[in-house]
Amino acid sequence: MLLDICVVCILGGPGAGKGTQCSILQTKFLCAHFSVGDMLRSELSDPDSPHRELILKSMECGRSGPKEINIGILQSHIQEAYAKGVRTFFLDGFPRRLDLAEYFEEHVAPVSLVLVLECPRKVMMLRALRRRRNERDNVDNTNKRINTFEEKTVDAIRKYEAAGKVVRVQADADVPTVSAAIEETLRQSAIRLDLRTSEMEDQG
Numbered sequence: 189m190l191l192d193i194c195v196v197c198i199l200g201g202p203g204a205g206k207g208t209q210c211s212i213l214q215t216k217f218l219c220a221h222f223s224v225g226d227m228l229r230s231e232l233s234d235p236d237s238p239h240r241e242l243i244l245k246s247m248e249c250g251r252s253g254p255k256e257i258n259i260g261i262l263q264s265h266i267q268e269a270y271a272k273g274v275r276t277f278f279l280d281g282f283p284r285r286l287d288l289a290e291y292f293e294e295h296v297a298p299v300s301l302v303l304v305l306e307c308p309r310k311v312m313m314l315r316a317l318r319r320r321r322n323e324r325d326n327v328d329n330t331n332k333r334i335n336t337f338e339e340k341t342v343d344a345i346r347k348y349e350a351a352g353k354v355v356r357v358q359a360d361a362d363v364p365t366v367s368a369a370i371e372e373t374l375r376q377s378a379i380r381l382d383l384r385t386s387e388m389e390d391q392g
């Protein structure tokens with residue numbers, strides 16, 4: 189268990205802007221950003237991965253697969269960054285379900301804050317289709333993913349709401365407006381994040 193890290197989970201349906209906003213957060217704060225979806229996709233593109241079939245089946249309908257795989261992959265990325273001195277983590281699209289949230293908190297670290305990007309269904313659908321990473325990003329699968337988000341992730345959000353750890357940001361505005369709202373919300377929350385300085389940007 190890592191007890192000295194700050195874990196901020198960013199949740200929202202497909203196309204809500206999680207990836208976009210996490211990339212911006214990474215330029216502003218000293219942190220690492222991991223997308224569980226990207227991790228699973230990269231596992232998919234590895235022909236030697238033993239988890240390929242299971243992940244493929246799960247992802248098509250927006251499920252994220254068994255918790256041991258999800259959290260095993262996530263944990264190894266977190267540990268690697270931790271060894272390099274990173275102590276703040278933005279987790280994009282995690283936890284998708286209550287059992288994942290519980291397993292993560294039992295085995296990896298406590299969650300400090302959950303930031304929910306609120307976005308109307310129509311906007312999520314439009315953005316997700318415009319992005320289209322592959323042929324699986326079609327209307328049917330996107331609808332399934334939005335449904336799964338609404339049905340399953342709600343339980344995880346409720347758990348954190350009961351603990352007073354959920355903040356919400358309206359995500360159907362343009363990217364800079366959403367980004368400014370997120371920064372303001374983080375500033376008002378109980379967590380303290382280290383800003384990146386311009387010298388650090390110079391070093392890349």
Ligand code: ADP
Nearest residue numbers: 201202203204205206207208315319361362363
């Ligand atoms: P998510 O990670 O939540 O699935 P992404 O960040 O990948 O969403 O965004 C999905 C698509 O919508 C991308 O093409 C992205 O450029 C676009 N997008 C993200 N945020 C906004 C926004 N606020 N306004 C318009 N388009 C956006």
